[in-house]
Amino acid sequence: MDASTAIQALSGSDIPKRREAAEACAKNTGLTQAAIVPLCRCCQDEDEQVREWSNAALEESGPPAVDELPALVDLTKAPESTAYWAVTLLGRLQSDGAAALPALVTLIEAPKTPTEVLNRALWAIGQIGEGDQSVRSALEHAAQSENPRTSRLAVSALAKLG
Amino acid sequence: MRALILTTIAFLAGLFAATGCNVEKVLEQLPDAPSNLPATSTTAAPAPGDTIRIASFNIQVFGQSKMDKPDVMQILTKVVKSFDIVAVQELRSAEQDVIPRWLEMINADGENWGALVGPRLGRTVSKEQYVFLYNKGTIEFVEKSDFTINDPMDLLHREPYVASFRAIAKPGVQPFTFTLINIHTDPDLVETELDALGEVYEVVCQANPNEDDVILLGDLNTDYTHFGQLGRIPGIFAAIQGTPTNTRKSKSYDNIVFEPRHTAEFTGQAGVFDLISAYKLTEEKALDVSDHFPIWATFSTQEFTGGAVASAPAGQTR
Numbered sequence: 478m479d480a481s482t483a484i485q486a487l488s489g490s491d492i493p494k495r496r497e498a499a500e501a502c503a504k505n506t507g508l509t510q511a512a513i514v515p516l517c518r519c520c521q522d523e524d525e526q527v528r529e530w531s532n533a534a535l536e537e538s539g540p541p542a543v544d545e546l547p548a549l550v551d552l553t554k555a556p557e558s559t560a561y562w563a564v565t566l567l568g569r570l571q572s573d574g575a576a577a578l579p580a581l582v583t584l585i586e587a588p589k590t591p592t593e594v595l596n597r598a599l600w601a602i603g604q605i606g607e608g609d610q611s612v613r614s615a616l617e618h619a620a621q622s623e624n625p626r627t628s629r630l631a632v633s634a635l636a637k638l639g
Numbered sequence: 640m641r642a643l644i645l646t647t648i649a650f651l652a653g654l655f656a657a658t659g660c661n662v663e664k665v666l667e668q669l670p671d672a673p674s675n676l677p678a679t680s681t682t683a684a685p686a687p688g689d690t691i692r693i694a695s696f697n698i699q700v701f702g703q704s705k706m707d708k709p710d711v712m713q714i715l716t717k718v719v720k721s722f723d724i725v726a727v728q729e730l731r732s733a734e735q736d737v738i739p740r741w742l743e744m745i746n747a748d749g750e751n752w753g754a755l756v757g758p759r760l761g762r763t764v765s766k767e768q769y770v771f772l773y774n775k776g777t778i779e780f781v782e783k784s785d786f787t788i789n790d791p792m793d794l795l796h797r798e799p800y801v802a803s804f805r806a807i808a809k810p811g812v813q814p815f816t817f818t819l820i821n822i823h824t825d826p827d828l829v830e831t832e833l834d835a836l837g838e839v840y841e842v843v844c845q846a847n848p849n850e851d852d853v854i855l856l857g858d859l860n861t862d863y864t865h866f867g868q869l870g871r872i873p874g875i876f877a878a879i880q881g882t883p884t885n886t887r888k889s890k891s892y893d894n895i896v897f898e899p900r901h902t903a904e905f906t907g908q909a910g911v912f913d914l915i916s917a918y919k920l921t922e923e924k925a926l927d928v929s930d931h932f933p934i935w936a937t938f939s940t941q942e943f944t945g946g947a948v949a950s951a952p953a954g955q956t957r
Binding site (some may be wrong): 496500501506520521525526528529530532535536557558561562565568569588593624625626629636 | 699700702703704727729732733762763765766790792793794826827828923926927930
């Protein structure tokens with residue numbers, strides 16, 4: 478399967494074709510890299526097989542291309558599983574993901590951000606490893622959380638800011 | 640205070656049943672040390688004998704889509720039957736009929752295999768389950784000994800699933816009992832999770848001082864040189880060293896980890912089961928089965944106690 482066929486299938490309404498494309502991506506990192514945005518969307522798919530193969534593809538994909546950053550930032554506002562993967566991929570960009578910091582801070586400060594997305598955003602900031610005072614303030618606030626994972630990830634991210 | 644807490648009651652009750660018998664008779668009956676065996680070999684599974692073969696297999700996205708592929712299921716079934724017990728990672732199906740249906744295939748030739756399935760775990764709508772598949776002709780499950788590690792600090796994405804077993808040995812022989820810790824780490828949090836797994840390993844060991852054979856196995860998403868706190872446990876040993884475990888043969892992600900000074904039953908034989916060469920598959924076909932190869936290690940069916948090391952394999956202990 479080529480990249481354009483995979484992207485078209487993942488974005489389409491045909492469930493068997495979405496399944497086939499997601500599975501193909503999970504077996505081919507190059508295909509995953511090309512289809513990273515539709516794969517993030519498919520992590521919230523109504524169909525379990527599409528969701529699971531998309532998750533598997535993204536788990537093994539490594540960092541995305543830097544030029545995917547704006548699209549991934551847009552997906553941080555998507556439903557939970559899609560946002561979780563968009564944030565994870567932004568974190569994998571490490572210092573190349575610095576332009577995503579405002580969006581990640583927004584996630585941390587928004588009261589309705591799902592906990593797992595919030596925690597992944599804290600992890601991602603630590604991976605990016607830089608940030609201004611607004612980033613530091615958001616992390617310091619999160620470090621006071623009663624959720625032990627949230628608190629620990631915020632403290633860890635603060636340490637990585639230096 | 641420990642960050643990880645065990646659900647102890649059923650666990651301890653089960654292990655007492657496993658290890659509460661007289662072990663003094665076998666103190667002097669240690670196996671011969673294997674000579675010059677490589678720590679890891681890439682082969683087909685070893686021949687059966689007075690040993691059991693313990694394996695770990697990450698079956699990528701094991702669910703309905705694989706069940707619908709008879710050729711894939713035929714290979715998976717043959718793989719499992721090459722061993723006595725297999726720790727499986729990545730059962731991904733909300734429908735809970737996958738393992739019962741697979742057991743029907745495994746048992747179709749008259750063998751009697753059983754399975755233990757852990758709870759669905761994961762941070763998103765994507766969930767995974769751990770599974771132990773075991774041949775009831777060679778392995779007994781220690782009743783009520785299985786549990787999932789309690790992780791109140793939320794250190795681990797998919798908390799390990801633990802269970803204890805007993806090899807079926809010849810009459811009059813003290814059977815080898817052992818506790819398996821089944822794990823699939825989060826690839827983005829390997830460092831944190833390997834540190835936590837060091838604590839998991841020690842907590843499981845301390846929870847039952849009568850059981851000295853604790854074996855952690857699964858997809859660690861890193862090789863044995865990056866085990867963090869797990870690798871700093873004195874005497875800890877990784878059965879897979881320097882051999883890729885993924886189907887593309889580029890990464891060593893999976894391992895079987897234990898302390899040989901306690902687990903003297905280890906024969907020194909361990910390896911990666913190369914499905915491509917064993918079944919003459921193309922890489923593409925092997926990837927239909929999984930993106931990982933199974934890994935395995937062989938142990939005596941006879942319990943050895945007293946702390947002697949049966950094998951100091953060529954690989955490094957720490």
